Amino acid sequence: MSASHDESAFERAFHHAAERHERVWIFIVLVMLVLLGIGTMFYVVFDYGVITHDTVFHRDPTAVEREPAFRDGRLARTGPNDYAAYVVGRVWSWSPGVIHVPQGARVTFHVTSTDVLHGFQVQGTTVNVTAVPSIVGAVSYVFDRAGTY
């Protein structure tokens, strides 16, 4: 190995500096990742409703077809300003198609599928649920802005 002979002063100095900077960099990265992690968790707790929760499991994916709320794609009023929407994903369509709620309403979406996996998203909001056959997932969102989503 010839490395020991031709290792120049520049190389030695560079190596020395590199080892010091490496430690500094790893420290910065760890702090950055911890802050990012804390920030993420803060928003999760702050806006807890959009977490998929309230899971109901069925053995048979078509079981929800026998529940009137899902069969008819109902929007039920559950409180003064609270609504529950029962959403079923089917290949190439969602039921119900359009949901009207007053501005400021808190809507809980109960989402499932009767055939394959679907992705349920309300554009422009953080509502995003995977519709899994025979599992009902729920998320809540407050529609503060008037508009079409």
Place this chain on the structure above:
Amino acid sequence: MSASLDARPVAIRPALAAATLNSQRRTTLAFLVAGFSALLIGALIGPLQALNYAGLNLYPYLQPVLRTYYTGLTVHGVLNGYVFPFFVLSGLLVCLSGRELGLAPNMTLWRGGFAIMATGTVMLLLAMFDNSSSVLWTFYPPLEGSPLFYLGMTLLGLGSVAPLPVLHDLRRRWKRGRPAASITPLVTYMGLITMWMWALSAVGVMSELLFQLDPWSLGLTRTVDPIIARTLFWLTGHPIVYFWLMPAYVSWYGLLSRQAGGKLVSDPMARLTFVLLMVFSLPVGSHHQFQDPGFSAVWRGILVALTMSVALPSLITAFTIGLSLEFAGRLRGGRGWFGWFTALPWRDPSVAGQVLAAVSFILGGATGIVNGSWLLDNLVHNTTFLPGHFHLTVGTVVAMTFMSVTFWLIPELTGRRLLSRRLALAAMWLWFVGMSVFATGMVWAGLYGVPRRAWVSALPHSAYTALYGAAHAPMVLVAAGGVLLWAATLCFYAVFFGTILAGRRGQAREPVPFAEALGSNGPPSALARALEHVGLLVLLSLLVMVAAYLPILWSFLGRVTEARGWVVW
């Protein structure tokens, strides 16, 4: 014989006869040709999907080769995501380790892996092109493809772990007769950790295939549980991105600094990066399921923290590779803040391609942190943001690095000169610019909520405008990037196949450019010695993986659902 005590023999041992070397070269070449042929098909289909987003529906003109957008998307994903990287890295890791250690790999095992993967690939191609299995590369049940698809996938997965025993055998033979404390040379070490990471994580998708999808598609079971399948898939589906990435890192850490005219600034950091990738990547797969029902909120919070940790090794890599390139640039006379960067050997397509790949990884990594951030992910999940992200990572970092490697490796394997240095450079720049434009468009369109995997160009024009008119500008970028990528693909394959078939012969072969590390003449660092306990590290990773997945799967196993299969294309 003092050479045998060195951590890194610089020359190939004369004992390695020319005949065995040539048979290794032929086998490596076969792996590369198979892998890059898959990428050729996949890359030619890709821009069709980009044009789809701009509202151009070319599929009616492609009958009967590609029946639908979804057929094309399945072929594109399976070939580019599985077949291409599996073949290339199986060839590359074994070939490089054999050369580094100066030992011949076990050819039967190595070629056996090739044969199993090739059989699987043929089955997959048959199942995809006859439109019986347009289930996309994630093949989520209860979408149901033909048995040929699932059995082919099973074989492909099985063959892809063949390099693990080959590398272990090489390392064992190299250690024989050396002091017990000797440190495995870097490239072999990185290859071995990569393969262990993959072997552990592949347990997920292999269980999904063997216990759920194979029997189900053969009609032995009537129904399938979609959420268990999806969880097993993502157990493998996240680590697989590191299975693509780590071989690219092998080239960056193990070779690039020498190609650029310098040295690797830190050998132990390279080892640490690989070990961290193995430990952290295994438990985080279900962050792809933030939006799925059935996971506890506490568990998701733990996943966020773990997912952030996976960024650590990549950020260490950014530092170490950046600094190694700076060292090379300064040795070449570069001065000032950016002078070292412009002083790099940009005329060498192999260096230029890998440096450009590394640059694109900055944006790829940043979009990755967005995806990992749960609530931000809620905004972009299942939109074009996601494919935008992974085309910057696997589509740029990995694909460009593998292409760049062929620019020196194909001449070494064939003894022919690279067909055209300029054309190779053009391929790399076109790919870099094309993919950047494409991915910018995809990420931007995703913020408008444009869904991924949607045949939007088949919609009536009025519906397309009403739904996605707001995202028109980014979707034009998507299409423009796609067209540039077509040009890049043509340039690259002209060089690739041109060199193999028509490169000038009689070229003196350059030695494999293994990088030397700064301080490599001193005693091995404590970190490198600690990381030499591969068995313990693997055991630790296995425990972490089991601890992460046992609670999830246990809760699903208690509430099995019975879904029948669907064919929706």
